[in-house]
Amino acid sequence: MRVGLFGMITSLRSIACLAALGCGAAPSSSSTVAPVTTTHVVVTPLGNDVYAAVRTEPLGLAVNSNSVFIVNDDHVVVVDAQFTRAATLETLAALRRITRKPVRFVINSHPHFDHASGLQAAVAEGATILTHRNNEPVLERFLSGPRTLTGDSLAKVTNRRNDVVQGIGDRDVRRGTNNKVVELHHVPNEHSDGMLVVHLPAEKVLWSADVTVVNPNPTQLATLRAVHTATSRFDYTAFIPAHPPNPDRPLTKADVTSAVGN
Numbered sequence: 001m002r003v004g005l006f007g008m009i010t011s012l013r014s015i016a017c018l019a020a021l022g023c024g025a026a027p028s029s030s031s032t033v034a035p036v037t038t039t040h041v042v043v044t045p046l047g048n049d050v051y052a053a054v055r056t057e058p059l060g061l062a063v064n065s066n067s068v069f070i071v072n073d074d075h076v077v078v079v080d081a082q083f084t085r086a087a088t089l090e091t092l093a094a095l096r097r098i099t100r101k102p103v104r105f106v107i108n109s110h111p112h113f114d115h116a117s118g119l120q121a122a123v124a125e126g127a128t129i130l131t132h133r134n135n136e137p138v139l140e141r142f143l144s145g146p147r148t149l150t151g152d153s154l155a156k157v158t159n160r161r162n163d164v165v166q167g168i169g170d171r172d173v174r175r176g177t178n179n180k181v182v183e184l185h186h187v188p189n190e191h192s193d194g195m196l197v198v199h200l201p202a203e204k205v206l207w208s209a210d211v212t213v214v215n216p217n218p219t220q221l222a223t224l225r226a227v228h229t230a231t232s233r234f235d236y237t238a239f240i241p242a243h244p245p246n247p248d249r250p251l252t253k254a255d256v257t258s259a260v261g262n
């Protein structure tokens, strides 16, 4: 089912309200308050120069991952890449409507193709990939090896770096140049042995890949329970899934907690 653009924007505005802003609260320090819509992406402020970059493909084709932009003083951290190079280029183009600051890091949630295939586009622009140490070897091979397909972003780069992947441990807290805090947490689960979730404590946002909160089947419920177990102590208001529920709607910690109990 195709969700109308108006409905999508309304939903995303609700996400912004659910995050640090609070509905009706004072505007955040984000320079742009209204959502920005580009090809296949709507960018919505979550407060404090953090933005949700949500894909607008029909939900039945929602294999491209939703991203988050974390804008620091001199660089940007992007959460996750997409299924295709073209989709990640669209996500990066949407970022350019917000800021021209360079993307220094892309956080890779796990190395499945729908979250990793587009990494090449960001690496070609100079980004380093942050991922769990379990994913480092496969992504290093993927991003440092020969690139022979026509149109491949890295095939056009001369003097390619061979250190584009930085593996991290089970918990990593990054503090940006403007003191913005980004927490990365490993979630042991059966879907991927290197899955990271991203917690933004100031903005009260939790982002996770491949978690089904609405009507999960038993396999999906196992992954959801794993994420909930690893994050239940976190103080978050907005839960942003890489792949949206169908029909899409804003999700909260209460939604996650209630789904685990079902």
Ligand SMILES: [Zn+2]
Residues within 6 Å of the ligand: 110, 112, 191, 192, 209, 210
């Ligand atoms: Zn996956």
